Amino acid sequence: MSEHILDISMTVNGEPVRERIEARKTLVDFLREDLGLTGSHVGCEHGVCGACTVRVNGEIVRGCLMLAVQCDGAKVETIEGLSDSGEIADLQLAFEQRNALQCGYCTPGMIAAAQDLLIRAKDNKSVPSRDEIREHLSGNYCRCTGYHAIVDAVQAVAQARAGKTP
Ligand code: FES
Numbered sequence: 001m002s003e004h005i006l007d008i009s010m011t012v013n014g015e016p017v018r019e020r021i022e023a024r025k026t027l028v029d030f031l032r033e034d035l036g037l038t039g040s041h042v043g044c045e046h047g048v049c050g051a052c053t054v055r056v057n058g059e060i061v062r063g064c065l066m067l068a069v070q071c072d073g074a075k076v077e078t079i080e081g082l083s084d085s086g087e088i089a090d091l092q093l094a095f096e097q098r099n100a101l102q103c104g105y106c107t108p109g110m111i112a113a114a115q116d117l118l119i120r121a122k123d124n125k126s127v128p129s130r131d132e133i134r135e136h137l138s139g140n141y142c143r144c145t146g147y148h149a150i151v152d153a154v155q156a157v158a159q160a161r162a163g164k165t166p
């Protein structure tokens, strides 16, 4: 058993973390169970629903498909970190104002994926279309909203960040 336990170190939301963990533990289970960061949710555990989306070294990943030990030395950011830094404050407000969440189970992953799209759009000096928003969020499932309000919220923030009036 002991040969399957590994020491890892990483930064999580800007804080250094050193832990001894089972090699088979997924990143999302490590974040939730070992670090108490329960904002990342577990839905399908098969890489399908996107509820576990987090950012590793600047790229969004499925926390259920990545092992925590694969993040040794990495910079990990969860919805708690994105929220605390204020980076997604406008998205959070838009989701609230436009009823883009109901149960909220998909919301952390949905917002992390939306923020990824908006960062890419800013880098390309473009404003994503509704089709592009739908495409980028197509790996994040929502059982409640029917998606329309989510696309509305992300589009409103995309336009606001580009200095355009909706
Ligand atoms: S729990 Fe990871 S994609 Fe569904």
Ligand code: FES
Binding pocket: 100, 101, 102, 103, 104, 105, 106, 107, 141, 142, 143, 144, 145
């Ligand atoms: S708000 Fe319930 S799953 Fe999206």
